[in-house]
Amino acid sequence: MAMADSNEVDEWFGNLQHAKERTTRLHFYFHDTTSGKNPSARRVAQAPSTNKSPTFFGLINMMDDPLTEGPEATSKLVGRGQGLYASSGLDELSLLMAWNVIFKSGDYNGSSLTILGRNPTTHPLREMSIVGGTGVFRMARGVVTLKTYFFNSSAGVAVVQVDVVAIHY
Numbered sequence: 017m018a019m020a021d022s023n024e025v026d027e028w029f030g031n032l033q034h035a036k037e038r039t040t041r042l043h044f045y046f047h048d049t050t051s052g053k054n055p056s057a058r059r060v061a062q063a064p065s066t067n068k069s070p071t072f073f074g075l076i077n078m079m080d081d082p083l084t085e086g087p088e089a090t091s092k093l094v095g096r097g098q099g100l101y102a103s104s105g106l107d108e109l110s111l112l113m114a115w116n117v118i119f120k121s122g123d124y125n126g127s128s129l130t131i132l133g134r135n136p137t138t139h140p141l142r143e144m145s146i147v148g149g150t151g152v153f154r155m156a157r158g159v160v161t162l163k164t165y166f167f168n169s170s171a172g173v174a175v176v177q178v179d180v181v182a183i184h185y
Contacts, residue, residue, distance in 0.1 A: 051172030127151030
């Protein structure tokens, strides 16, 4: 979907009162890599005490993670997960995540979802909020659930299953 100009957006909002809500369900994987030649996430800041903390409290990473149809890194790329995550738990490994899912193919190409929330990474299933979107997903809201598919801390690699339920117009 091409970027809309302000007149197109105004027209879209003008027609909104007649629009019906739609629910879209999506399933994909994000691949977060913090090591190697081409990491998709990088440390950008930390607190003076971060290295002494068992939860890495105060660590902030920026990410530009590939999103794929399947859990394999060679699976078809559907988009990118761009944003940041920060270690926000003193007693439990928990991340505050703010990220955009930018779709790069298919019916949602050029559209995005904005996701915000707490990700307690050791829990089997985590839930975050969809707080907005663009393109096909204008005015989106909904829920994203995360489930770790693969994690290797020494290699700096995590593969996470993402399931989306987005309500939009």
